[in-house]
Amino acid sequence: MTSVMLEARNLSFSYQRPIVRDISFSLEAGTITGIIGPNGSGKTTALRLLSGIISPLSGDVLLWGDRPLSKMKRKEIARHIAMVPQNGGVYQYQTVFQFAIQGRSPHLSLLGFESPADEEITMEALEMTQLTRYIRSRVSEISGGEKQRLLLARALVQQTEILLLDEFTANLDINYQVELLRLVRRITRERNLTTLVVSHEINLLGAFSDRIILMSQGEIRHHGSVQEALTQEHLSQMFSLNFSTRLLPDGNVEVLPIITKDALNNN
Amino acid sequence: MNRLSSARIFWVSMALLGAWFIVALASLNIGSVSIPVRTSLKLLTGHLTGNPIADPLDSVIFSVRLPRVLLGSLVGAALATAGAAFQSLLRNPLADPYVLGVSTGASMGTILYSVLASWLGYMANMGGAVYARPLAAFLGAAFTVGAVYVIAGSDRSGETSQRLLLAGIVLASFLSSINVFLLTSTNQADLRGIFYWLIGDLSRPVDASIYPVTFLVFAGSLLLYRFSHSLNLIGMGEIDAMILGVEVGRVKTVVYIIASLITGAVVSVSGPIAYIGLICPHLARMMFGNDNRILFPTVFVFGAIFTLVADTLARTVLSPAELPVGIVTALCGAPLFVYLLRRKARA
Numbered sequence: 001m002t003s004v005m006l007e008a009r010n011l012s013f014s015y016q017r018p019i020v021r022d023i024s025f026s027l028e029a030g031t032i033t034g035i036i037g038p039n040g041s042g043k044t045t046a047l048r049l050l051s052g053i054i055s056p057l058s059g060d061v062l063l064w065g066d067r068p069l070s071k072m073k074r075k076e077i078a079r080h081i082a083m084v085p086q087n088g089g090v091y092q093y094q095t096v097f098q099f100a101i102q103g104r105s106p107h108l109s110l111l112g113f114e115s116p117a118d119e120e121i122t123m124e125a126l127e128m129t130q131l132t133r134y135i136r137s138r139v140s141e142i143s144g145g146e147k148q149r150l151l152l153a154r155a156l157v158q159q160t161e162i163l164l165l166d167e168f169t170a171n172l173d174i175n176y177q178v179e180l181l182r183l184v185r186r187i188t189r190e191r192n193l194t195t196l197v198v199s200h201e202i203n204l205l206g207a208f209s210d211r212i213i214l215m216s217q218g219e220i221r222h223h224g225s226v227q228e229a230l231t232q233e234h235l236s237q238m239f240s241l242n243f244s245t246r247l248l249p250d251g252n253v254e255v256l257p258i259i260t261k262d263a264l265n266n267n
Numbered sequence: 268m269n270r271l272s273s274a275r276i277f278w279v280s281m282a283l284l285g286a287w288f289i290v291a292l293a294s295l296n297i298g299s300v301s302i303p304v305r306t307s308l309k310l311l312t313g314h315l316t317g318n319p320i321a322d323p324l325d326s327v328i329f330s331v332r333l334p335r336v337l338l339g340s341l342v343g344a345a346l347a348t349a350g351a352a353f354q355s356l357l358r359n360p361l362a363d364p365y366v367l368g369v370s371t372g373a374s375m376g377t378i379l380y381s382v383l384a385s386w387l388g389y390m391a392n393m394g395g396a397v398y399a400r401p402l403a404a405f406l407g408a409a410f411t412v413g414a415v416y417v418i419a420g421s422d423r424s425g426e427t428s429q430r431l432l433l434a435g436i437v438l439a440s441f442l443s444s445i446n447v448f449l450l451t452s453t454n455q456a457d458l459r460g461i462f463y464w465l466i467g468d469l470s471r472p473v474d475a476s477i478y479p480v481t482f483l484v485f486a487g488s489l490l491l492y493r494f495s496h497s498l499n500l501i502g503m504g505e506i507d508a509m510i511l512g513v514e515v516g517r518v519k520t521v522v523y524i525i526a527s528l529i530t531g532a533v534v535s536v537s538g539p540i541a542y543i544g545l546i547c548p549h550l551a552r553m554m555f556g557n558d559n560r561i562l563f564p565t566v567f568v569f570g571a572i573f574t575l576v577a578d579t580l581a582r583t584v585l586s587p588a589e590l591p592v593g594i595v596t597a598l599c600g601a602p603l604f605v606y607l608l609r610r611k612a613r614a
Contacts, residue, residue, distance in 0.1 A: 053509045078512030085506050093557050105500055106512035110493065113271050113560070158511070 003029045005194040006081070006162050010059035011049050019045045020056075021218040026065070029161070032188050032195045034205030036229075037215035038239055043198045044086060046215065047166050050196065051083040063162075078106035082155035083164040088147075096142065096150055097135040100126055103157030125156040129183065145176045152180070156187065163188070165197045169204070177201060181208045202255045206230050214238060230255055276561050283568035287340065290572050294339075294579045295332050299587055302328065338477070338536065339469050339578045339592070340571035343543055345484040345533040346370075347570025350544020351551075351562055352491055352526040355498035356519060357431055360607055363544035364530040365600075367435035368415060369408045370539030371442040373531040374465065376407020378449050385453065397475045401483065405531030412527050414438055467540030467593025469578050480532040487529040488567055494518050495559035502557075540574070540593045542600020547573050549603060 007026040013019050020042040027033055035043050048054045050061055052069040061069045069077055082103070103125070104118040114122075126132050129149040134142055142150065148168060155163060165184065169177040181197075185208050188195045199205050205212065212229035214222040216238045222229050230253045235243040242258040296302045302324050310328055313320040346364055353362040353369075364370045380403035418434035443465070450461050460471060497518045500508040505515045547569040548562065555561045577595040584590060 051510060053506065073512075074509060074514050075512035078510065083510045085510065088504075088507060098558075099503075102500060102503070102511060105496065108496070111273075111560075113273065116270075119270070 004065040005029050005063070006050060006196075007062040007065050008046070008050060008059070009062060011046070011056045011061065012058045013042075013045055013049060013054065013056050019218050020049065022059070023215075023218075023220050024059075025213060025220060025223050027162075027194045027196060029194050030189065030192045031210040032185060032197060032208060033211040033213060034209035035196065035198045035213045035215055036200075036202055036205055036238075041215045041238075042218040043215055044166055045218075047083065047164050047196065047198055051081050051164050052077045053083075075106050078158060078160075080160050081162045081164065082158040082160040084148075084151045084155050084166060084168055086166040086170070088151040094139050095135065096131055096137055096139060097122065097126070099139050099150060100131075100153045100157055103154040106158060121159065122153075122157050125153040128156065128187065129153040145172050145180075148172065148180065152184070161192075161194060163193050163195045165195070165199075167198055167200070169199060169201060177204055184208070202230065202235070206253050206255060226253055227251070271558055271561060276564055279555065279561065280564045280568060283565055283572070287568055287572050287575070290575050291336050291340070294336050294575050295328055297579055297583055298327075298332060300324070300327055334473065335469055335578070336575060338473060339574045341481060341484055342469065342533040342537045342540065343547070343570035343572070343574025344488070344567045345529045345570070346540060346543040347547035347551075347566045347573070348484075348488045348491060348544075348563065349526040349530045351548040351559070351566045352498070352522050353544065354548055355502060355559055356522055356526075358502055359429070359432065360549065361432055361545070361604065363542060364408075364526070364534075365439070365539055365541045365544060366432060366604070368411050368437075368439035368442060369435070369527060369530050370534050370541075371439040371446070372411025372414075373404040373408040373527075373534035374539050375442050375446055375449075376403040376405065376410070376531065377535045378446055379403060379407070382449055382453055398479050400476050401480050401532045401535045404535035405528050408527040408531035408534070409524070411435075411438060411442065412523055463591040464538035466591040467538045467596065468591040469537055469574075470582070470589055470591075473536055477536065480536055483532040484529050487525045487532075488563070491522065491525050492560075492563045494522055495563045498522065498559045499557075538591075538593065541597040542604065543570055543574055543596055545607075546596070546600050546603055549607070 004026045005028060007024075009024055011023050012021055023046060035046065037043050045054070049056050052061065052072070052074065055070060063069060063072070063077075063080055101114055101118060101122040104114055104121065107118070108114065123132070123135075126135060129152055131146065131149055131153060134146065139147070139150070152165075152168075163184075168184075169180055172180070181204055184195060184197070187193060197205060197209065206226050209226060211224065212222070212226050213220055214229055214234055221238060222234050227247065230245060232243050232245050235241075235245070235255065239257070242260075244256045244258055246254045248254055292304060292307065295307045296304055306322070306324060307328055310320060310322060310325055314329065319325065349369075350363040353364065353367060354360055356362070364373075377400060380400050384399075415431055415434045415438055418438065419430040446465060450465075460468075464471065497508070497513045500511050500513050501515060501518065508515050548566050550573070551562055551566040551569050555565050574592065574596070577599070578592040581590040581592040581595045
């Protein structure tokens with residue numbers, strides 16, 4: 001039996017124009033799902049809908065397949081769903097520790113304060129993300145990669161079952177990206193999390209995800225295993241470029257965009 | 268770790284209240300007639316125990332200085348708290364009811380009310396007047412907040428907060444002119460008093476409206492405290508706050524209304540005293556850090572202490588002449604504003 005943790009059912013959303021059109025999929029516990037798609041394909045909006053930050057025009061997001069987020073309070077949602085936003089918030093006057101412990105907020109009572117247990121949970125997350133030596137540093141003093149780790153730590157401190165990561169590894173060097181995703185994968189397995197990652201790094205997502213969702217123009221083009229999703233045909237349709245794909249011995253798929261001189265000149 | 272707990276906040280607040288008491292006592296004793304501490308303590312305990320002592324100084328303390336000390340404390344506490352709230356909301360340490368034009372808007376509400384009341388004559392004598400003036404001030408304050416938002420517009424670039432401040436400053440100078448126009452055109456007898464009130468003045472005798480004003484300030488500050496941690500999280504950014512479970516829209520609306528309400532309430536009595544909402548949160552942050560859960564209670568007492576000191580200076584520096592307290596606070600506040608602005612520009 002599979003256990004559905006989070007389900008999107010016929011979600012639609014528009015600002016001035018439709019951003020997300022009637023998307024449906026479900027995510028299972030202990031898995032990493034990668035969302036790939038061109039800019040403006042509605043990936044970030046889909047993630048925000050799933051986290052309950054914005055409400056869909058139609059459709060609903062269901063926790064455990066039967067609890068609609070639209071019927072839940074924000075604080076309750078935050079005890080089950082954590083998200084690392086793109087360009088996540090940073091409060092320059094806070095220390096790394098003060099920033100991370102804010103992840104306990106959904107678990108605090110109205111006028112509550114963080115207990116020693118909350119501090120322990122925070123320290124554990126900071127250890128996992130290798131930030132313990134910075135706990136007294138100000139958030140403004142740490143590097144871009146460390147900030148991403150700090151945002152991940154804050155999300156872990158929330159102790160949710162579901163983790164949503166938006167452009168989590170953007171602007172980081174390749175080694176750092178691999179390191180971060182390795183960490184995400186380890187945590188997902190250890191804590192049996194349901195993890196959804198939006199990224200432009202097709203090869204990385206291919207290597208680290210269990211399932212892939214391809215999105216363009218607000219619609220889901222494909223949802224399946226890495227090998228099923230990352231085909232020349234699918235990718236060419238989505239990005240209007242030619243791709244070469246190669247199945248590696250370990251089952252991973254290697255993807256290369258083919259950018260010919262013709263393609264560069266031909267505008 | 269310097270952990271925050273209700274016990275810590277309680278003891279810090281108690282210590283500050285002790286400091287406030289000492290400053291208040293000193294303020295009772297300093298003035299054109301100086302009264303020894305022992306005498307005023309004796310007179311105070313006499314009143315508290317119900318056996319007032321006959322002393323010519325009694326009326327100086329109880330009719331003149333004590334009401335003023337209490338009024339100054341109330342006004343200072345309210346403006347400092349409103350300042351801390353606006354700073355959290357706009358994520359800008361320069362926000363303050365005076366800078367944002369909210370105080371000036373509240374004074375316009377008060378003036379419009381007096382003008383209307385004198386036209387309608389009888390209205391002023393009705394019991395409702397006690398609530399009507401603070402209410403008018405609140406409407407003026409709320410109107411200004413709305414207007415500042417409309418002028419500043421909104422976008423996603425994160426520049427909104429700076430534009431809000433500019434809009435506030437512009438609107439404040441505009442409303443000041445309207446205030447002076449209204450007052451001059453209505454042929455008021457007490458021009459000096461009005462001039463002082465426009466700068467922020469605690470020397471005018473209060474009427475019964477002080478009771479609803481006091482209630483509003485205490486109830487509003489308590490309510491604001493309820494949102495202190497949500498405001499901490501909004502400090503990181505609205506998306507982050509939502510992710511961590513804050514109903515951002517609701518919190519922002521309620522905090523705006525309360526902060527305008529307590530600003531309006533005290534401005535209807537004291538006039539727009541400048542920069543208290545800028546100076547006191549800054550001092551409190553330097554001492555106790557940025558967490559609103561400790562900032563809100565401490566800034567409340569800080570506001571009271573600071574305003575008392577400023578007002579005591581205002582009525583003694585040029586003795587027997589008196590300055591409006593707003594002059595003293597502006598003399599301290601304007602340089603601090605420049606300092607914060609430059610530090611923000613460097614950051």
